[in-house]
Amino acid sequence: MPPVYRLMGVLNVTPDSFSDGGRFLDSSAAIAHGRELVAEGADILDIGGESTRPGAEPVPLEQELARVAPVIEGLTEAGAEISIDTSKAPVAELALRCGASFVNDVTALRGDPEMAGLLAGSGAECCLMHMLGEPRTMQREPRYRDVVAEVKSFLAERLAFAVGEGIDERRVLLDPGIGFGKTTAQNLELLRRLDELAELGRPIVIGTSRKRFLSAIAPGERSESERLPGTLATNVLAYERGASVFRVHDVGAVRDALAAAAATLGER
Ligand code: HH2
DSSP: OSSSSSEEEEEEEEOOTTTTTTOOOOHHHHHHHHHHHHHHHHHHEEESSSSSSSSOOOOOHHHHHHHHHHHHHHHHTSSEEEEOOOOOOHHHHHHHTTTTTEEEEETTSSSTTTTHHHHHHOEEEEEEEESOTTTTTTSSSSOSSSSSHHHHHHHHHHHHHHHHHTTTTGGGEEOTTTTTTTTTHHHHHHHHHHHHTTTTTOOEEETTTTTTHHHSSSOOOOOOOGGGHHHHHHHHHHHHTEEEEEEESSSHHHHHHHHHHHHHHHHO
């Protein structure tokens, strides 16, 4: 039986990403790391040229294009599906021409009015993510009455919008956007009640990897590289609650943790 989940390896070609910023700005280093992630078991490589960490400044279009294009071209034969992590239609368009087949849009088609039409015509898969506000300001006192209900109704509305714009529903994945305009308690509640989001009937993408809330709940501060135990625990719990795409930096470790979880839980 093939696994019923996919691993999405994170590859940030940026100077300022919260965990791997500056490590893969050089395209040959990025390509080498992408190949390592595939060797560890990545089914998808999520390539990004603009950080979305809290407080990040937007990157001009030309710069984002120049960062990601050579890396995508260098990884098309690496053995994984290529995802472009962007909310700009021209970046997605170039990425698709260079060999990407997946668009990860953290604005859920709200960032660029051209994005929905591009996706409808391309046949690419796309991930629509929930975010409250925008990266520069999103962690300023996020408030919800019921975070799960509000994220769920947002994702349902964005899915309906995407389908209305001509995107094939079977190609849409949904993501609650862990850390995007949420407190630690809100992130934990979304993870605990992830099965409610799975009721939307589309694959759920989850991104907890090395995020700050994992440090906030551990006894004492944890640097990004010390957040692997929390990353493993939250991905396993998300798998149990119905997530099927796991966006992570530590692909090999998460692969093994999910294999153990899947074997324990049996077929879904
Ligand atoms: N998280 C980040 C970026 N993109 N996309 C989806 N679908 N889900 C996520 O949770 C998600 C995402 C943030 O992580 P990272 O790419 O490591 O950092 P940065 O945004 O600073 O580049």
